[in-house]
Amino acid sequence: xxxxxxxxxxxxxxxxxxxxxxxxxxxxxxxxxxxxxxxxxxxxxxxxxxxxxxxxxxxxxxxxxxxxxxxxxxxxxxxxxxxxxxxxxxxxxxxxxxxxxxxxxxxxxxxxxxx
Numbered sequence: 400x401x402x403x404x405x406x407x408x409x410x411x412x413x414x415x416x417x418x419x420x421x422x423x424x425x426x427x428x429x430x431x432x433x434x435x436x437x438x439x440x441x442x443x444x445x446x447x448x449x450x451x452x453x454x455x456x457x458x459x460x461x462x463x464x465x466x467x468x469x470x471x472x473x474x475x476x477x478x479x480x481x482x483x484x485x486x487x488x489x490x491x492x493x494x495x496x497x498x499x500x501x502x503x504x505x506x507x508x509x510x511x512x513x514x
Contacts, residue, residue, distance in 0.1 A: 408455055411501070416450045438502065454478040456498035460489070 426441045442446070464473045477490040484492050489501045 412455055412459060413439060414450070419449065422448070428446075433461060453498060455495055456502055460493065460498060460501050460505060463502075463509065467505075467509075 422441070422445050426438050426445065460477075461473060464476060467489075468476060478488050480486045480488055482501065483504055489504075492498070492500055
């Protein structure tokens with residue numbers, strides 16, 4: 400049996416936007432071709448994948464923060480307004496489904512990019 404690639408969490412997060420777009424294109428193709436799987440079924444799978452992607456992003460936020468801060472300070476940081484998030488709290492941005500913005504902010508901080 401050939402070795403199978405095991406994707407890291409970071410690789411999945413990086414590839415997700417392109418993969419989601421490709422799946423949406425395939426969904427439209429299925430609608431036109433009436434394939435064995437329905438477009439609704441694929442749409443449901445895409446929604447579930449989006450939920451999982453969001454969950455992975457939240458885990459990535461917490462993972463970065465736990466490496467930068469004491470674990471007991473993570474929730475405090477998440478609930479303080481941040482200038483680069485329009486003075487919104489990182490938690491509110493995450494709750495609005497935009498955890499990617501918080502991940503980007505933190506990853507930039509890790510590599511020393513100014514905000």
